[in-house]
Amino acid sequence: MEVLVILVPLALSLGLAGLVAFLWSLKSGQYEDLDGAAWRAISDDD
Amino acid sequence: MAMQATRDFSHYVKDLGSGLKHIDLAVEGVSCAGCMAKIERGLSALPDVTLARVNLTNRRVALEWKQGTLDPARFIDRLAELGYKAYPFETERAEASEAEQSRFLLRCLAVAAFATMNVMMLSIPVWSGNVSDMLPEQRDFFHWLSALIALPAAAYAGQPFFRSAWSALCTRGVNMDVPISIGVILALGMSLVETVNHAEHAYFDAAIMLLTFLLVGRFLDQNMRRRTRAVAGNLAALKAETATKFLSAEEITVVPVAAIQPGDVVLLRPGERCAVDGTVIDGRSEIDQSLITGETVHVPAEQGTPVYAGSLNMSGSLRVRVSAAAEGTLLAEITRLLDNALQARSRYMRLADRASRLYAPVVHATALVTVLGWVLLGASWHDAIVTGVAVLIITCPCALGLAIPTVQTVASGAMFKAGVLLNAGDAIERLAEADHVVFDKTGTLTLPELEVTNAAEIPADVFSLAGRLALSSHHPVASAVAQAANARSPLIGAVEEPGQGVRAEFDGVEIRLGRPSFCGAAALAAARADVDPEASIVAFSRGEEKYLFAVRQGLRPDAKAIITALKRRGLETEILSGDREVAVRAAAAALGIAEWRAGVTPADKIARIEQLKRQGRKVMMVGDGMNDAPSLAAAHVSMSPISAAHLSQSTADLVFLGKPLAPVLAAIDFARQALHLMRQNLLLAIAYNALAVPLAIAGLVTPLIAAAAMSGSSILVMLNALRARSVRRS
Numbered sequence: 001m002e003v004l005v006i007l008v009p010l011a012l013s014l015g016l017a018g019l020v021a022f023l024w025s026l027k028s029g030q031y032e033d034l035d036g037a038a039w040r041a042i043s044d045d046d
Numbered sequence: 047m048a049m050q051a052t053r054d055f056s057h058y059v060k061d062l063g064s065g066l067k068h069i070d071l072a073v074e075g076v077s078c079a080g081c082m083a084k085i086e087r088g089l090s091a092l093p094d095v096t097l098a099r100v101n102l103t104n105r106r107v108a109l110e111w112k113q114g115t116l117d118p119a120r121f122i123d124r125l126a127e128l129g130y131k132a133y134p135f136e137t138e139r140a141e142a143s144e145a146e147q148s149r150f151l152l153r154c155l156a157v158a159a160f161a162t163m164n165v166m167m168l169s170i171p172v173w174s175g176n177v178s179d180m181l182p183e184q185r186d187f188f189h190w191l192s193a194l195i196a197l198p199a200a201a202y203a204g205q206p207f208f209r210s211a212w213s214a215l216c217t218r219g220v221n222m223d224v225p226i227s228i229g230v231i232l233a234l235g236m237s238l239v240e241t242v243n244h245a246e247h248a249y250f251d252a253a254i255m256l257l258t259f260l261l262v263g264r265f266l267d268q269n270m271r272r273r274t275r276a277v278a279g280n281l282a283a284l285k286a287e288t289a290t291k292f293l294s295a296e297e298i299t300v301v302p303v304a305a306i307q308p309g310d311v312v313l314l315r316p317g318e319r320c321a322v323d324g325t326v327i328d329g330r331s332e333i334d335q336s337l338i339t340g341e342t343v344h345v346p347a348e349q350g351t352p353v354y355a356g357s358l359n360m361s362g363s364l365r366v367r368v369s370a371a372a373e374g375t376l377l378a379e380i381t382r383l384l385d386n387a388l389q390a391r392s393r394y395m396r397l398a399d400r401a402s403r404l405y406a407p408v409v410h411a412t413a414l415v416t417v418l419g420w421v422l423l424g425a426s427w428h429d430a431i432v433t434g435v436a437v438l439i440i441t442c443p444c445a446l447g448l449a450i451p452t453v454q455t456v457a458s459g460a461m462f463k464a465g466v467l468l469n470a471g472d473a474i475e476r477l478a479e480a481d482h483v484v485f486d487k488t489g490t491l492t493l494p495e496l497e498v499t500n501a502a503e504i505p506a507d508v509f510s511l512a513g514r515l516a517l518s519s520h521h522p523v524a525s526a527v528a529q530a531a532n533a534r535s536p537l538i539g540a541v542e543e544p545g546q547g548v549r550a551e552f553d554g555v556e557i558r559l560g561r562p563s564f565c566g567a568a569a570l571a572a573a574r575a576d577v578d579p580e581a582s583i584v585a586f587s588r589g590e591e592k593y594l595f596a597v598r599q600g601l602r603p604d605a606k607a608i609i610t611a612l613k614r615r616g617l618e619t620e621i622l623s624g625d626r627e628v629a630v631r632a633a634a635a636a637l638g639i640a641e642w643r644a645g646v647t648p649a650d651k652i653a654r655i656e657q658l659k660r661q662g663r664k665v666m667m668v669g670d671g672m673n674d675a676p677s678l679a680a681a682h683v684s685m686s687p688i689s690a691a692h693l694s695q696s697t698a699d700l701v702f703l704g705k706p707l708a709p710v711l712a713a714i715d716f717a718r719q720a721l722h723l724m725r726q727n728l729l730l731a732i733a734y735n736a737l738a739v740p741l742a743i744a745g746l747v748t749p750l751i752a753a754a755a756m757s758g759s760s761i762l763v764m765l766n767a768l769r770a771r772s773v774r775r776s
Contacts (some may be wrong), residue, residue, distance in 0.1 A: 004184075008191065012164060020162040025153055036102030039079030 053300045058134035062110065066096065067160040069118050071107045072135040073125065076100060081130070088128045089121060104276040106135060134302065144266060144272045146537045151268055154203040161199030162251070162258045166753075169251040174749045176246060189241040189248045196250035200234055203257050206264060223448060225406045226366045229438045230256060236435045243287040247432075252439050252752040259760045260447040267451035270458045270468065289321045290314075292365070306368055314364040316520035316544075320357045324366040325350060330545070331362035334522070339624050342580065342599065361521055361545045397450060397475050398720075401728055405446065413437045416743050429745070437742040439752050441735050446759055449727035452767035457720035460771050464712035466685075466701045473699035476683040477713060478721035479664045483612055484655065484677075486669030487623035487633050490687060492599040493705060494670075496526035499581060500596045508593055511552065512586040515540060515559045519548045523582050523597045524559060547585075555589045567592040580629045601636060608707040609637045615714070617662070622651050622677070651677035668710055715773040721769050727763045734759035 025031070060068040076082065081099045085107060089098035097110035109121055118134070125132040169186045175185060204227070211223035230253050237248040290313040291301050298313055303321045306312065311327065314320055320333075332344040335357050344360055347353065353366055413434045420430035458468045468474070485491050501509065513531020516524040518540035524547075540550035545558010558564060562571035565585035574583055574594050581596035609619055621642035623630045630644035643654065655677055658665050667674070667681035678684035678698050686698035702709035738755040741747050 004187075011167060012191075012195070015164045019156060021162075022156045024414060026149065026156070031152070033101040033103045036082060036100060037589055039082060039102065043079050043083050 051299060053122075053715040054305075055118040055122075055134050055302070057302050057305045059118055060163045061113075063084055065113045066110055067113050067118075068108070068110050069121070070135045071109065071125070071132045073100070073105055073107055074131040076102065076105050076130065084128060085125065085130065088124060090118065090232070092116065092124060104273075107132070109180070141272075141276065144145070144268070147419055148265070148268045148272050150395055151206060151261060154206060155258070155265055157199050158203035158254060158258040158261050160717055161195050161203070164195050165251045166253055168192050168195075169749065169753070172248075173748075174306065182244060183573060185246070186241065186244055189237075189250070190313055192250040192706045193238055193241055194246060196254045197234060197238070199372075200230060200254055200257060203254075203261060204230055207257075207260065220403055220406050222401075225409055225441075226260060226447065227257075228410075229253075231440075232435050233439045236432065240432070247749055248753060249436075249439055249749050251749055252756060255753060256439075259756065263448040263451040266455040270451075270455045273462070287492075305423070308368050310368045312366050312368060314353070314359045314366055316359055316361055316363065317525065318359050319353055319520050320353050320366065322368045323352075323354050324368040325352050327365050327367045329362055331364050332360040334358040334360055334526075336599075336625075342488060342625050342629060344582075358522060360523070363544075375480070381768040397724060397728075401446065403646070409438065412441070412739065412743070420745070428559055433742070433745040434744070437739065440738045440747055446728065446731045448763050448767075449731050450724050452764050453720050453723045453727060453740075453770050456767050456770040457716050457723075459772075461700075461713055461716050465709045466713045466716075467688075467699060467701045467703070468699070470699040473683055474717045474720045475700065475724070475765045476664075477666065477717035480617065480666035480683055480714065482618045482658055482663040483618065483666045483668060484620045484622050484658075484681065484709075485639075486667075486674050487630055488599065488625055489670045491605050491621070491633055491637065492601055494599065495529075496523060496582070496597050497600040498527060498530040498595050498597055498638035499578070499600065500594075501530055504593055504595070508586065508588065508591075511557065511588070512559055512593070515548055515550055515552075515557055515586075518542060519559065521547075521560075523584050524548070526597045527559070527584055527595050534725075552588070558587045559584060561585065562594070565592060569593060570594060580626075581631065601633065602705060602707040604706045606637050608711050611711050612714070613638075617666075617714070622646050622654055624648075648674070648676050652680045655680045666714075685713065712773075716770070719773045720770045723766060730763055730766060731759055734762070 030037070055069070058069055062068050073085065076085065082102055085100050086098050089107070089109060090094055092111075094112040094114060094116045095109065096112060097108065099108050100106075101108070107125075109118075122132050122134075144197060168191055172180070172185055172188050174180075207223045207226050207230070210221065211227040214221040214224060233249045233253040233256075237250050237253070240248050289301060289303055289306050290298050291306060292298055292311040292313060303763070306322055312324070314329075314331075316331065325348050326349055328349065330348045331346075333347045333351075333353060334342075334344050335354065336342045345351075347359075347364060352369075416437050417430045417434035420433055421427060425433075454474055457474055461468060488494075504512075509531050510533065513528045513533030514535060514537050516528035516531070517533050517536035518651075519525070519528075519542055537550045537552060540548050542548045542562070543564070545561075547558055547564040549556060549558040549560075549662070551557075562568045562583055562585040565587040567585040567587060570592055571583045571585060571594060574596065578596050578598075581598040584595040584597060586595065588595045612619055619639050619641070621630060621634050621639055622642055623633075623642070624646055625644060627644040630642050634640075634642040646654070654663050655667065659682070664682045667678050667684045668686070669678055669684070670686045674686075678686065683700075684698045685700040685702060688701050688703050700713055702713070734755065738747070738751065740750060
């Protein structure tokens with residue numbers, strides 16, 4: 001069970017990384033225009 | 047007018063520092079990726095523009111440019127060339143704070159969801175370990191880890207609930223957040239004590255999962271209101287509330303209404319709607335005050351005549367001095383009535399609050415009885431309290447918190463597609479209860495635009511010629527003729543005689559369009575006036591031939607069908623109008639509405655609504671215009687067409703778009719369906735809890751059962767809410 005010492009912190013830090021990534025994306029305004037983002041992905045000019 | 051107006055949008059321009067400027071524009075008609083690319087490319091091509099970004103969700107463009115020669119008015123022109131109507135936009139304080147609140151809820155939701163996932167990851171081994179061979183030390187280690195994640199996460203993500211519960215308790219009230227907060231805090235506190243005592247069960251997972259589900263509900267609720275606010279804000283900007291202000295006797299500039307001060311002098315051209323309140327200081331004209339009074343007869347305006355925002359100038363140019371907000375004006379009177387009516391409305395209690403008022407005491411009493419019962423049966427205080435807290439956790443109104451916002455969100459999305467915008471979150475409940483619909487006539491049952499009613503009597507060639515001549519006139523009645531004739535090319539050499547009409551030469555014959563006397567058709571017009579006293583008459587003469595056009599506000603195209611459908615649904619209908627009796631009687635007869643009153647003042651309208659309320663009716667008021675604002679607020683629920691004066695827009699619970707009256711019916715249908723589902727959801731949530739509560743009282747609730755009950759009931763309630771998308775057509 002010594003493997004827990006590695007696995008638990010690893011799992012938690014991965015989860016935390018996900019949370020930080022989400023909060024960063026929220027802060028940088030990626031959820032301001034969800035309709036537009038959907039269309040920008042398929043427009044071909046840039 | 048020979049004077050050329052400049053446009054001054056500096057009120058809306060923000061200075062970003064380091065030589066950059068920023069402006070937000072609301073744009074009409076942006077709906078697809080093509081528009082987005084076209085606008086961004088078109089605007090970026092302007093020199094000095096550093097950023098042009100379209101937001102397709104709220105239909106706005108953000109622009110940044112290097113300070114210097116570029117005039118923001120250029121952007122508007124550029125967009126007009128591309129085929130879009132745009133107007134500078136200023137974020138209202140209310141909208142900005144809603145956006146901030148929404149971001150905060152999303153952050154809370156993210157934290158709570160992160161914590162739930164990780165606590166669950168730790169809980170599942172404990173659940174399975176409890177029945178197999180987990181060492182007590184390992185279990186304690188997992189419990190401590192759960193506490194480490196759940197406690198800070200709950201402290202952060204629980205803020206919306208704790209704050210709201212605290213403020214309710216401070217005013218000695220109870221809302222839904224009180225039982226939620228008590229449940230979460232007790233569950234966490236007890237789990238911590240149990241963990242310290244090396245106990246078998248801890249409820250960190252249930253408490254944090256509860257917060258996650260509840261935050262989903264809160265976020266949906268918030269988002270629905272924010273979307274409506276954004277659309278309504280755009281519409282207000284697109285109504286282009288500008289005024290032409292005199293900088294000096296000869297120099298004029300177009301400025302946003304927000305930049306107009308009392309004492310300024312503004313110019314009101316024929317065909318323009320007045321954006322301010324004021325007094326005429328120069329000029330002579332007729333004004334249409336139907337938006338303000340409901341009265342469709344035009345009022346003569348000359349020096350000293352008061353004009354109100356929303357009045358349409360018909361014939362001559364006027365100079366208007368903007369009045370200070372004087373007491374005793376029509377506007378002041380209406381504002382006073384409005385405040386009173388709004389206060390009365392705030393006493394209405396939402397379904398969710400009613401439910402929680404019943405729910406909270408029952409839950410807390412059950413928990414207390416459980417604790418005392420176990421002690422009386424000989425259990426230890428520790429075991430009795432653990433069981434009592436388990437009752438609180440299992441009954442925590444998780445599904446209850448989702449039951450209403452999920453339905454509201456789905457229903458408001460469906461209404462949005464039907465052209466109805468919700469202004470108030472609880473409007474759906476009130477709308478579903480309505481059983482008596484009071485309509486205003488002018489601008490509500492009728493369209494605000496004028497139309498030619500006797501088009502069939504006029505030969506096609508005459509009609510199209512009159513239409514082309516009408517293009518040269520500023521008079522709103524003439525533009526109605528031009529529009530009805532579908533005229534495109536104006537006649538060359540047409541001359542407008544202010545207050546009289548327009549004349550031109552065509553094939554060597556003089557043609558005239560305007561007042562009957564101007565066209566030598568006064569006698570003909572007098573006879574016509576007896577037939578249709580409501581209509582404005584425009585005469586047209588070609589040499590000796592004379593024709594008359596009757597122009598008036600027409601009924602909305604589907605008005606009769608919608609009224610019939612409302613009646614079939616068991617709703618009573620009634621007209622309350624400020625207009626003259628002949629006009630109202632004609633409209634009532636055409637629509638088959640038996641109950642109508644004409645020449646009604648704003649105060650009379652409120653009195654009639656109060657009378658209906660005393661008879662136990664739930665009144666829905668559909669109206670626009672400033673004179674309706676107080677009665678909209680007095681009614682149980684209210685709805686306005688979007689063309690209305692901005693004052694009524696802010697007070698109506700719902701607003702609808704477009705020419706047809708159908709959104710009124712659609713809104714009622716969706717609201718009834720939604721209320722039905724809300725009640726069903728509440729029942730589902732309570733039934734689900736009722737199954738789990740006996741287990742909790744018996745002391746059999748393990749964290750596994752608590753988690754399953756909570757997620758099961760929440761998902762069931764959310765799925766049921768999706769049914770609000772469609773209405774069964776009867």
